[in-house]
Amino acid sequence: MKKIHCTMNYKLFKKNTLNRTITATAIFNLVLSIKERNLLSTKPILVNDQFEVVDGHTRLMAAERLQVPIYYIVEPNITLDCMMLANSAQTRWGVRDTIRYYASQKKQDYIFLKSFMDETGLMARPAASILVGSSSGVESTAMRKGEWEHGITADDYAKFLKQYLDLRNILDSRADACIKRVIKNQSFCSCLGRLFRNSSYSHERLCSQLRNWWTRLRPQVSQDDYRQMLQNLYNYKQKDRLTIK
Numbered sequence: 001m002k003k004i005h006c007t008m009n010y011k012l013f014k015k016n017t018l019n020r021t022i023t024a025t026a027i028f029n030l031v032l033s034i035k036e037r038n039l040l041s042t043k044p045i046l047v048n049d050q051f052e053v054v055d056g057h058t059r060l061m062a063a064e065r066l067q068v069p070i071y072y073i074v075e076p077n078i079t080l081d082c083m084m085l086a087n088s089a090q091t092r093w094g095v096r097d098t099i100r101y102y103a104s105q106k107k108q109d110y111i112f113l114k115s116f117m118d119e120t121g122l123m124a125r126p127a128a129s130i131l132v133g134s135s136s137g138v139e140s141t142a143m144r145k146g147e148w149e150h151g152i153t154a155d156d157y158a159k160f161l162k163q164y165l166d167l168r169n170i171l172d173s174r175a176d177a178c179i180k181r182v183i184k185n186q187s188f189c190s191c192l193g194r195l196f197r198n199s200s201y202s203h204e205r206l207c208s209q210l211r212n213w214w215t216r217l218r219p220q221v222s223q224d225d226y227r228q229m230l231q232n233l234y235n236y237k238q239k240d241r242l243t244i245k
Contacts, residue, residue, distance in 0.1 A: 002073045010064040014052045030062040044071035048078045095124040102146045109149050112157045126189035133193035170210045179217050187223035191230045
């Protein structure tokens, strides 16, 4: 059985930046629980030989806030992969946490996705939908296992990013909040991803159409409704028509 240590030297520990996002609400709720009954001694935090916290960030932060002892176990051979498993066993990691983790492990598809999210401010599902041209797959087992792929090159990534930002900037200077939400919608983003991949797509044309006819954008019910709306906007008053498949 591993030896359990105890300390109030909170600076002894290194908070791992790859850990899932810790909310103020989670810390607050744990602080209240500890005040009512302190059971920290029954669930020590887990650290590696560098004193990086693998499991127990929230407990450590709550203990520091209350200035009560924190209990810990040193496991020299534990890896960062164990951090993901430990957290998943308690509260399932969100998609964003999974993406951050695998991006840190130098998986290129996840690096592109995380960067796209950071650059655009999009949530994981809409961002992934643009990169893959589909709204499916973000919640897949492959995503959680680090096997998710979007199949685009660095040049494609740069092109899709610029195209999306161009469209968003046009709406930012014109549209109301309701219409601005459309371009962040997962189904709409999926349709954009498919349009961007169309060999007949003209980005200049869509930008022009959006500047002139942005009021034609409206929240829709289904992905097919979004596809039809985007297709109609692209083709409005144009002789050569394009079909989004």
